[in-house]
Amino acid sequence: MTVTAIQRASFTGADVFDLLIIGGGITGAALAHEATSRGFSVALVDKGDFGAATSAATGKLIHGGLRYLKKLEVGLVRESLAERRNLMRIAPNLVCPIPIVLPDPGLVEHLGLTAYDALAFDRNRLSDPSKRIPAHRGLSRAELDRFGLPNLASGMLYYDAMMISPERLTLAFLRTAAAGGAQLANYTRADRLVVRGGRVLGAEVTDLAGGDPGLIRARVTVNATGAWAHDLLAGDPQTAELAGPPPRVRSEGIYLVTRKLSDVMVLTYHAHGHFSFAPWRGLSLVGPTETPYLGRVDEWRLTRRSIEDFLSAIAADNTARVKLAIDDVVWAYGGLRPLTESGAVDTYTASRASELIDHTGQGVTHFLTAMGGKYTSSRAFAARIVGRLAARLGTAVGPSRTAQTVLDGCATPDLPAAIAAARHRTDPAVASPDTAELLVRLYGADAASVLDLARADPRLRQLATADGEPLATVAYALRYEAPVHLTDVLARRTGIGQLGDPGPLVLEQAADLAAEHFGWDAGRRLSELEAARQAVRLPLD
Numbered sequence: 001m002t003v004t005a006i007q008r009a010s011f012t013g014a015d016v017f018d019l020l021i022i023g024g025g026i027t028g029a030a031l032a033h034e035a036t037s038r039g040f041s042v043a044l045v046d047k048g049d050f051g052a053a054t055s056a057a058t059g060k061l062i063h064g065g066l067r068y069l070k071k072l073e074v075g076l077v078r079e080s081l082a083e084r085r086n087l088m089r090i091a092p093n094l095v096c097p098i099p100i101v102l103p104d105p106g107l108v109e110h111l112g113l114t115a116y117d118a119l120a121f122d123r124n125r126l127s128d129p130s131k132r133i134p135a136h137r138g139l140s141r142a143e144l145d146r147f148g149l150p151n152l153a154s155g156m157l158y159y160d161a162m163m164i165s166p167e168r169l170t171l172a173f174l175r176t177a178a179a180g181g182a183q184l185a186n187y188t189r190a191d192r193l194v195v196r197g198g199r200v201l202g203a204e205v206t207d208l209a210g211g212d213p214g215l216i217r218a219r220v221t222v223n224a225t226g227a228w229a230h231d232l233l234a235g236d237p238q239t240a241e242l243a244g245p246p247p248r249v250r251s252e253g254i255y256l257v258t259r260k261l262s263d264v265m266v267l268t269y270h271a272h273g274h275f276s277f278a279p280w281r282g283l284s285l286v287g288p289t290e291t292p293y294l295g296r297v298d299e300w301r302l303t304r305r306s307i308e309d310f311l312s313a314i315a316a317d318n319t320a321r322v323k324l325a326i327d328d329v330v331w332a333y334g335g336l337r338p339l340t341e342s343g344a345v346d347t348y349t350a351s352r353a354s355e356l357i358d359h360t361g362q363g364v365t366h367f368l369t370a371m372g373g374k375y376t377s378s379r380a381f382a383a384r385i386v387g388r389l390a391a392r393l394g395t396a397v398g399p400s401r402t403a404q405t406v407l408d409g410c411a412t413p414d415l416p417a418a419i420a421a422a423r424h425r426t427d428p429a430v431a432s433p434d435t436a437e438l439l440v441r442l443y444g445a446d447a448a449s450v451l452d453l454a455r456a457d458p459r460l461r462q463l464a465t466a467d468g469e470p471l472a473t474v475a476y477a478l479r480y481e482a483p484v485h486l487t488d489v490l491a492r493r494t495g496i497g498q499l500g501d502p503g504p505l506v507l508e509q510a511a512d513l514a515a516e517h518f519g520w521d522a523g524r525r526l527s528e529l530e531a532a533r534q535a536v537r538l539p540l541d
């Protein structure tokens with residue numbers, strides 16, 4: 001089987017692309033895929049790793065957003081519910097239904113869930129039986145006990161969907177775009193827009209991985225830099241006026257990866273707001289927080305303080321009576337929400353709707369800012385953006401097909417059947433049935449390619465996570481997924497760095513594989529290993 005490899009592009013300014021996308025989170029990735037699928041030539045750059053910022057900070061939910069119904073954001077909820085189904089169709093291995101318990105529901109919750117089901121009227125128009133989503137219902141005492149929730153007096157069960165790996169889903173969009181001809185480069189920063197006579201003609205870029213400075217010429221440029229959108233505009237005198245005042249406050253959200261708390265996701269409250277705990281890869285995902293952040297976007301980092309504050313809020317009171325201590329936390333991550341209402345001070349209630357700003361009205365043409373509100377709705381947002389671009393360029397494009405087209409590597413139309421086949425057919429000397437299943441969930445149709453690597457090199461059969469991810473995923477990432485640093489491999493392309501410190505042996509082995517692949521000298525290997533060590537542990541300060 002041929003695997004599409006992402007090759008890091010370099011840009012000399014020799015070509016003129018239809019579209020330059022600045023930012024390779026899910027907004028930029030979905031846009032790159034949408035645009036190439038409709039005939040545009042595309043260049044995309046990200047100053048860090050692909051999908052490493054807010055798009056890696058999510059609760060991994062692909063959801064309508066039940067709580068947005070309270071604000072009567074019916075359009076946003078309906079679009080997101082339609083996208084929930086679309087993403088289960090185009091990435092069936094990565095996006096699956098998850099049962100959710102709403103504790104102690106009253107009439108408002110019941111009415112809300114009835115509306116939620118009604119807005120998802122077409123949710124079961126999918127052929128994969130594992131993607132069926134039943135209507136919400138009440139839970140009996142016995143069922144609550146069976147779910148491991150003896151503390152709850154009552155509960156309602158409903159479903160949304162969860163990504164096993166948002167990082168791999170963002171990569172799947174990028175890979176599909178690459179297969180369609182998009183030129184992609186991580187660790188490539190857009191420093192300055194090229195503006196002539198009020199028209200944006202592209203951007204000057206710096207290759208932060210050591211290459212030459214470059215130029216990207218494009219007919220249209222889209223600023224898809226999420227929480228950095230204001231900084232990109234304000235940092236350049238030519239566009240500073242477009243930026244307007246900086247957001248008064250941003251919103252930090254963090255998640256804790258903890259020992260497993262239950263087999264279902266549970267929504268609950270502490271004194272300062274809602275949070276949930278969800279089963280994920282044998283552990284639990286607990287979050288998010290919603291904390292005002294007043295610093296610079298570039299300076300944000302996850303701190304020990306944020307983790308401890310969250311644990312204190314949970315310990316003080318929570319409706320599900322969850323008990324968590326720092327020793328229960330194996331890893332944590334977070335990011336800043338790119339809220340579209342820049343003036344909002346109450347970040348919890350700020351809208352999660354996406355926003356497209358065409359700067360023509362401000363006197364700068366061929367330049368748009370795309371602020372993604374939810375990971376869930378990024379594909380639909382991208383389809384809208386391409387429609388707008390085509391109109392602006394006077395280019396005829398066909399209708400969007402991305403809601404129907406399965407992403408590169410994700411062709412597992414009947415996931416249970418694909419899992420059963422992998423469990424049954426994989427040579428146990430190469431991978432156990434559990435590892436084979438995990439690989440299908442993470443790599444879809446490409447699981448076979450990961451197994452091929454393990455078959456050819458016994459070193460790669462070594463397990464690197466408690467739930468059975470083998471080192472072959474490291475080799476696969478190095479070969480096909482354009483990482484630059486060891487941390488890119490461990491914290492995003494694989495789950496090895498996301499489930500707690502995998503231990504010195506695994507880190508050393510992964511570093512050896514990366515050093516072998518890139519030809520790193522001993523010094524570079526050591527510095528990469530040290531950075532990876534920090535990335536897989538909780539911060540100390």
Ligand SMILES: Cc1cc2nc3c(=O)[nH]c(=O)nc-3n(C[C@H](O)[C@H](O)[C@H](O)COP(=O)(O)OP(=O)(O)OC[C@H]3O[C@@H](n4cnc5c(N)ncnc54)[C@H](O)[C@@H]3O)c2cc1C
Nearest residue numbers: 023025026027047054055059061190226253373374375376
């Ligand atoms: C805590 C939290 C939980 C969330 N949970 C969910 C959820 O469960 N479900 C859901 O649907 N949504 C969720 N969201 C929202 C979702 O994560 C965001 O809407 C989405 O990830 C935004 O993606 P983006 O591509 O616009 O931004 P980002 O992912 O931040 O991407 C922007 C990229 O631009 C790059 N960039 C910046 N400046 C430059 C430059 N000068 N040159 C080149 N590149 C540049 C950055 O490096 C970055 O990678 C959550 C958000 C947070 C914070």
